[in-house]
Amino acid sequence: MSEDLKYEMVEYSKDVATSINEFSAYELDVFLCLVYVSRSMLDHRKVSETENLKLELPSSMVKKFLTGAHNSRVKKAIENIFDTKVYLKDDKYTKVRHLFEGLDYSSDYKTIDFELKKEYIKLFYNLSGNFTQHKIKEFTSLKSRYAKRIYQIIMSYKNLYKWEFDAIEFRKILDIPDSYGWSDIDVKLMRKIKVELQNNTNISDISLIKEKSGRNITKVTLKWKLSNTEVLEEIDFIEELEEVIEENILERKQLSSESEKLYENYMKMNDAIKKIIYEKAKNYFLEEIGIPKENKTIDKIWKKTEKLYVVKVMKGDI
DNA sequence: ATCTGAACGCAGTGTTTAGG
DNA sequence: CCTAAACACTGCGTTCAGAT
Incomplete structure (x- = not known):
């Protein structure tokens, strides 16, 4: 992987980061690469939202960021991405939708025909607020699907150093099987995620604080720290801050x-x-x-x- | 007193990925 | 392409604590 790809950034709405979907790790990679490439092909701040966004993406660009980018595998992932439902929350409904009108790999494997439904253009283009930004290479370097999803969430709220979820919502967003008890999530997921993010990103000390009401865990708070971030030199923080900042x-x-x-x-x-x-x-x-x-x-x-x-x-x- | 879910450990299978 | 390793998932049994 060449050095110049290391700092390429991808941006998208936080609603995507916290949406419920069933993408596999590889599909998440392909999905974000599609977003990245499509955004780089036009002025992503000025996309018409009155009609579907149709683009022909060169597959070589998409594959640049992927490991194991065999055509058959990419093709399968693209088909699955097209098929996978995404659950988007608004005030009244959790909407079950497919984002794409079409998503096809050309038979010569040179291009990807990409047609995003017009109502979802605002999730990836013309972003004016409520979006998240991260290095695409950093994202694709994470192996576990759970680590990727946690990464997306943390990048969405990184400067807050914590984010609270309804317990059921948390499980849905990460698509954790019902057979996993909460302790399984600790042992099998969080421990691994912690190591993986620590090794590949500047996120460290991830913890999941569980809050019970009665016997059941009803709320969880994800906490994290950021290391090696460029913030400020020589700050003396004497004053006591409110709970948002720990x-x-x-x-x-x-x-x-x-x-x-x-x-x-x-x-x-x-x-x-x-x-x-x-x-x-x-x-x-x-x-x-x-x-x-x-x-x-x-x-x-x-x-x-x-x-x-x-x-x-x-x-x-x- | 009884019941339920969390916590923990264990054993095993299937799936995906990295690397030769 | 194939294989080993890592990841993802299932199920089961025991212990503990709190709810009813």
Whole structure:
């Protein structure tokens, strides 16, 4: 795998990350690669939503990120992705849907005919908020299906360092078989996921806190830490923060020297440009967190991380 | 007192993936 | 292509704690 693919990012709505689906590990990879390639083929911020999105994707691009990309295997995965139901929640219903109008591998294996139903264009394109972003290579390097799904969830809410689920919902999102008891989830899933994410990503110390009401577990909270993230140097966190931020955000982290230079450049810019960059960074941060209203706690997180986001804007990542 | 689900351990099968 | 290893799943039995 060549180096230049390492930092390729894919973006999609958090509703996809937390949707219920039955994709296998390999299908998840193929699915995200399709999204990635389709987004790179057009201006993904300006896609018409009045008609289905039809594209012809070069299969070589899709296969670049995949391990074991034999045509027969890719073909089978594409067929399964087309078939697999996705459960999307809105206020009133959990909708059971197929996302694609068509998804076909050409007989010469050169292209993939891709037709996304118009109502789901907003899950992958024209993203203005509530979306998640992650490195596609990092995602495909995870082997277990459960690890991938946990990764998607964590990336959706990464700066919050925890996320709470209804217990049944959690099992559905991860598609855990009914035969698994909660302790099986601990022993057979979480332990492995923890190791896998620790080895392949900067996510560490994953834990699942279970909350009982009566005999039954009704709520679970997924917690995690991020290591080697570029956040801020020399912050002294003395003040006590509310529960959203636990001690784990309070670690000292450093910007790389390259990023530090970019930040210095930013500081030298004139105020008007600085303001534009600053606002862009902040908007991105708020979108990423997915919390519409600013509050004291969010503002505190922002203060700790604004430098990072400014650097991201400078790099053109945002 | 009884019942139920969680926690834990164990044994075994089927499926997917990596690597020669 | 094939094989070994890793992953995914099933089932069963025991112990424990809390609900009814």
